[in-house]
Amino acid sequence: MYICRNCGQRYMTDEAVMCVNCQAPKGMGNQFCPCCGSQVMPSVRICQNCGVDVVDYGYGTSNKSKVAAGVLGIFLGCYGVHNFYLGYMKKGFIQLGCILGSIAFMFVISIVMSIAEASYNEGATISAIILSLADIALILGIRIWAFVEGIMILCGKINRDGKGMLLRS
Numbered sequence: 001m002y003i004c005r006n007c008g009q010r011y012m013t014d015e016a017v018m019c020v021n022c023q024a025p026k027g028m029g030n031q032f033c034p035c036c037g038s039q040v041m042p043s044v045r046i047c048q049n050c051g052v053d054v055v056d057y058g059y060g061t062s063n064k065s066k067v068a069a070g071v072l073g074i075f076l077g078c079y080g081v082h083n084f085y086l087g088y089m090k091k092g093f094i095q096l097g098c099i100l101g102s103i104a105f106m107f108v109i110s111i112v113m114s115i116a117e118a119s120y121n122e123g124a125t126i127s128a129i130i131l132s133l134a135d136i137a138l139i140l141g142i143r144i145w146a147f148v149e150g151i152m153i154l155c156g157k158i159n160r161d162g163k164g165m166l167l168r169s
């Protein structure tokens, strides 16, 4: 059983992903407990009446492991591996695309730089150095982003898979 957190209407089936009464997607809203339907304060996480976690209730457990996802994020995260594993395909492709793009770009810059040096073109050499530094910063940024996601998964700040199910610990 699931009760709309926005309007308090009971869902006809657990599989419903949207409230047919108020059109709010499942999980949206903060007025009602999804388990017992009593009114809760918007900031409250645990229902005073029935004791469930009002945010996590009713989502089921994913077959994806929190530890596996977190470790993947920390070590291979810049390739988006943890996001592919969890089913966040879009985010995974952004990370993979950015990292492969910046590696390819670095390769191009190194060719340009060697040509510029060979022809004693100082301006071009300096531009190439600046571009490669920017590229290194981008790679570092993606690595930090993925690392932070890995940590957030391990400490439960990210606790859902791409379908919204709770990760198993």
Ligand SMILES: [Zn+2]
Pocket (backbone or CB within 6 Å): 004, 005, 006, 007, 008, 009, 019, 020, 021, 022, 023, 024
């Ligand atoms: Zn509703």
Ligand SMILES: [Zn+2]
Pocket (backbone or CB within 6 Å): 033, 034, 035, 036, 037, 038, 047, 048, 049, 050, 051, 052
């Ligand atoms: Zn309740």
